Amino acid sequence: MKDRSQQQGITQALAAFAVQQDAQDIPQEVMAVMRLSLLDWIVVGCAGRDEPVAASVRALARDEGGAAQAHALGMAQRVPARMAALVNGTVSHALDYDDTHFAHIGHPSVAVVPAALAMAERIGASGPEFQAAALIGCEASVRVGLWLGRGHYQAGFHQTATAGAFGAGLAAGRLLRLDPAQMADVLGLLATRASGLKSQFGSMAKPFNAGIAAANGVEAALLVHYGLQPRRDALEVAQGFGVTHHGAADHAALDGLGTDWHFDRVSHKFHACCHGLHAALEALKSLGAVRPDAVARIRVSTHPRWLSVCNITSPTTGLQSKFSYAQVMAMHLLGHDTARLDSYTDALCA
Incomplete structure (x- = not known):
């Protein structure tokens, strides 16, 4: 054509x-x-x-x-x-x-x-x-x-x-x-x-x-x-x-x-959350095993456009967790699989 x-x-x-x-x-x-x-x-x-x-x-x-x-x-x-x-x-x-x-x-x-x-x-x-x-x-x-x-x-x-x-x-x-x-x-x-x-x-x-x-x-x-x-x-x-x-x-x-x-x-997902969070999750995974009690702070550098997409700073529900750098970074460090559907619950978020 x-x-x-x-x-x-x-x-x-x-x-x-x-x-x-x-x-x-x-x-x-x-x-x-x-x-x-x-x-x-x-x-x-x-x-x-x-x-x-x-x-x-x-x-x-x-x-x-x-x-x-x-x-x-x-x-x-x-x-x-x-x-x-x-x-x-x-x-x-x-x-x-x-x-x-x-x-x-x-x-x-x-x-x-x-x-x-x-x-x-x-x-x-x-x-x-x-x-x-x-x-x-x-x-x-x-x-x-x-x-x-x-x-x-x-x-x-x-x-x-x-x-x-x-x-x-x-x-x-x-x-x-x-x-x-x-x-x-x-x-x-x-x-x-x-x-x-x-x-x-x-x-x-x-x-x-x-x-x-x-x-x-x-x-x-x-x-x-x-x-x-x-x-x-x-x-x-x-x-x-x-x-x-x-x-x-x-x-x-x-x-x-x-x-x-x-x-x-097109891209297909490996984590059950906003695609904007995946790069940060993969970067964190690349560090290997990290003891949560040894971590004082996590700093994520990302394109500013994602701040209006998936940067809910204080999520209160499982759905909001899917759009939160703070939540998924903590989930990974604490051993919760971000690929699993049952990881995104209101109880875990709380």
Whole structure:
């Protein structure tokens, strides 16, 4: 595919990419990473089924009922595709153990895969069709995140939820076989729908952000499929999503779209906490055995951007522990495995 960034804005470029990208032209090594992330996604999703936030979103799904279109983690009955995406996005992000892309600092799979899976099940798509749509959606979410830039994230917006919603919509729209104009409409509609704040980190609403993104993607694709026509360029126009959400409108984010893939640089976690804490944990581990009673102080040097992400100085809950340098450093020194799910409890935090 030709580099579209030289001629088109982000809406047209991403819409064309989502529709016209031939699955046969996707490098096998890139698809292999997508399959690894799919395995990672289902494993962390299954592990998160008993988290309190999972019970909350499933209760909502049961109460609302509706058409039996897709499966949700931890539920025997099928639910509407939009609700399945909401549940699965939330549940798979509940443990904060899912993949991370550091190009824009976001979790691509938990926003995009639930949307693609729900839509694939709703329409009866094949496995390869689902996988290609998920990859294209994840790649698009990274590109949107790069287009928005670090200022968007630093201002307090959660890239997983905001950039992720656009990727989720394109994945769902590809499975619905929308044309480029309709895909542009999906992006335009999501410009007024995408949301998610970093202020929720350390609470149950943080994983809910991922569920919102997935559900928004399914909803936007279906509404456009049914004829809803929004302002098509609302992602990039004056008073659109980009400018009102501290976006940089960096069109270099589109360079090599369809030929130079970014998603295969995704990272998978080895600790059940915010990825921003991993480098410090690995550095501490490299010191070998250290007697806790011999330690007077631990000093962590990190990029300033992480101070607004995972530096809760006095956590009071297990969820807040997942975003606290102070807590995970102490946990490791005291012999608590930061890779284990049961290490992050309110009791241990206290």
